[in-house]
Amino acid sequence: MINCSMAATFGIVLFISWVNLLLLLLLSYSVHSRTIIENLPGFDGPLPFKLETGYTGIGERDDIQIFYYFVESERNPREDPVVIWIPGGPGCSTLRTFFYQHGPLKFNYMKSTGKKMMLELNPYSWTKVSNVLYLDTPVGAGFSYARTSNALKSSDTISSKHVYDFLRKWFNDHPGFMSNPVYIGGVSYSGIVVPIITQEIYNGNEAGNKPEINIKGYFLGNPLTDRDIDSNSKIPYAYEVALLSRQLYESAREHCSGDYMNPMNALCARDLDRVEECLKYIYEHHILEPICESSEDEASSPLVLYSLPQPRCREETYNYNIIWANEKDVQRALGVREGTVKEWEQCDGDHYLFGKNDTDTYSYNVASSIAYHRNLTNKNCRALIYSGDHDLVFPHIGTEKWIHSLNLTVESEWAPWFVEQQVAGYETTYSDNNYSLAFATVKGAGHNAPEFKPKECLAMVDRWFSGNSLKWL
Incomplete structure (x- = not known):
């Protein structure tokens, strides 16, 4: 017969075995998981x-x-x-x-x-x-x-x-x-x-x-x-493709000594302000394409997409990705672990900009x-x-x-x-x-x-x- 002491010991061993199995499963889950879609x-x-x-x-x-x-x-x-x-x-x-x-x-x-x-x-x-x-x-x-x-x-x-x-x-x-x-x-x-x-x-x-x-x-x-x-190639390139005049380009090159990111004098700063005026309505990702005229709030609204048969500019197309990736059935289909990402973003706040300092999470x-x-x-x-x-x-x-x-x-x-x-x-x-x-x-x-x-x-x-x-x- 199994006495109480033996039963207790057996129960403890069984409990430890189940704990070890659970830990093993959790470890395996954390190392790698994959889904065929x-x-x-x-x-x-x-x-x-x-x-x-x-x-x-x-x-x-x-x-x-x-x-x-x-x-x-x-x-x-x-x-x-x-x-x-x-x-x-x-x-x-x-x-x-x-x-x-x-x-x-x-x-x-x-x-x-x-x-x-x-x-x-x-x-x-x-x-x-x-x-x-x-x-x-x-x-x-x-x-x-x-x-x-x-x-x-x-x-x-x-x-x-x-x-x-x-x-x-x-x-x-x-x-x-x-x-x-x-x-x-x-x-x-x-x-x-x-x-x-x-x-x-x-x-x-x-x-x-x-x-x-x-x-x-x-x-x-x-x-x-x-x-x-790379930063200092923008102004010479803009001049080469006729976005800047020869006079403005040569003035900026002279006054900024080829360093357009850190204006060291008033004349350089003045020229860079004029350059910015010439380029601010150019779509940097493709200089021949239109920029989005809608506000950021409007562009991110599903109602805009719902009312349009086709995007008006390239930036608007990226909103389709945002809407699709945030759908719960999409995330389930992709095998995304529930609760790990509150809201899917195209790019997080660490996106690099020239002159940007380190963030709290990225250096x-x-x-x-x-x-x-x-x-x-x-x-x-x-x-x-x-x-x-x-x-x-x-x-x-x-x-x-x-x-x-x-x-x-x-x-x-x-x-x-x-x-x-x-x-x-x-x-x-x-x-x-x-x-x-x-x-x-x-x-x-x-x-x-x-x-x-x-x-x-x-x-x-x-x-x-x-x-x-x-x-x-």
């Missing part, structure tokens, strides 16, 4: 591509939970490259890239209303030729979240380390993709962190970290690379990533830097300037590249031992080039992934 609200029928979403926990006790969207290549997922996409901002959700730049879906504006956002396939998705892993990073962007206030704090270098830690865990959990070539990609502010992440991976491989990531290189669109170079501690680019010239590494040539945010002339500072050997001179026998842009290629860099402009594109010229950008990356020249007629 077969249907999404707003899209008719099952998705014709494989979409996985999930969380990967990193940091101390997995206090940082990074949310991701992984789309397998529609061509050959076991051999095509794996692209790790880092959004700009910092603090912008990668859903903006997913729907507006090169993801497999986009909004159907004619069929959408403020009450229901409708989706359709993007025929120029980069998932036609590659696997793409879209990350909500740094922590706090999109559906990523932190479990403690301390874990929410990040910086350029910390967030880059977080991405590397994420990738090591993700590839361990997806061993079928370990042999695929890997490229780190991004746009705008990610021009600061992508070279750092890429260097972290090369350094980790050389140190023997497991798993070894099959890194082949990186690529960037209209990147912020050096605060001084802009890398002013220039040129040194990281230079370090990568010593690796067996490929790089593609592309610029929409109508971008006033980070104009191509600033990008050309820092590329020139790397002192690489010119392999092919400036020449046009083509899509369907039409000039799609211009390309120059460089090399240094086992390092190669292609710089390409995308004719007629703005700050996020695939958003403006999707067909041309798909052709560009497909040719580059394959190791071919962009030139094809």
Whole structure:
């Protein structure tokens, strides 16, 4: 017979076993969870591509939970490259890239209303030729979240380390993709962190970290690379595209000595005021497109979308994303953990502006990533830097300037590249031992080039992934 003492002991052992099992389940839940998405609200029928979403926990006790969207290549997922996409901002959700730049879906504006956002396939998705892993990073962007206030704090270098830690865990959990070539990609502010992440991976491989990531290189669109170079390229670019007069440009250049961000005298300040008057009604992301005339409050209202058959300007289209991502059935379909994000935002308050100080949760501690680019010239590494040539945010002339500072050997001179026998842009290629860099402009594109010229950008990356020249007629 079992006496009371034995029963009590048995009960304690059973209780401890259940506690340990619960802790094990919670630990597993915090490290990684993933969901295969077969249907999404707003899209008719099952998705014709494989979409996985999930969380990967990193940091101390997995206090940082990074949310991701992984789309397998529609061509050959076991051999095509794996692209790790880092959004700009910092603090912008990668859903903006997913729907507006090169993801497999986009909004159907004619069929959408403020009450229901409708989706359709993007025929120029980069998932036609590659696997793409879209990350909500740094922590706090999109559906990523932190479990403690301390874990929410990040910086350029910390967030880059977080991405590397994420990738090591993700590839361990997806061993079928370990042999695929890997490229780190991004746009705008990610021009600061992508070279750092890429260097972290090369350094980790050389140190023997497991798993070894099959890194082949990186690529960037209209990147912020050096605060001084990129900020001071705006006024020369504005002059080159006839937004400023020769007289005003030469006066500003003389009085400001080429430093347009820190006016040191009254004459420079006067000229910059005149420059601002000339540029304040120009849409910086694409100088030929209209700016939104509606107020911020009006533009964010679902009633505006409900009353319009189509957006009036590009900025208004981003409201469709906000409405869709905040729908409860959308978040359930995506596998978002309930209560972790109170309100989904396109970009959080840490979004970078020139001259902005560090925030409570983010430190802009890398002013220039040129040194990281230079370090990568010593690796067996490929790089593609592309610029929409109508971008006033980070104009191509600033990008050309820092590329020139790397002192690489010119392999092919400036020449046009083509899509369907039409000039799609211009390309120059460089090399240094086992390092190669292609710089390409995308004719007629703005700050996020695939958003403006999707067909041309798909052709560009497909040719580059394959190791071919962009030139094809």
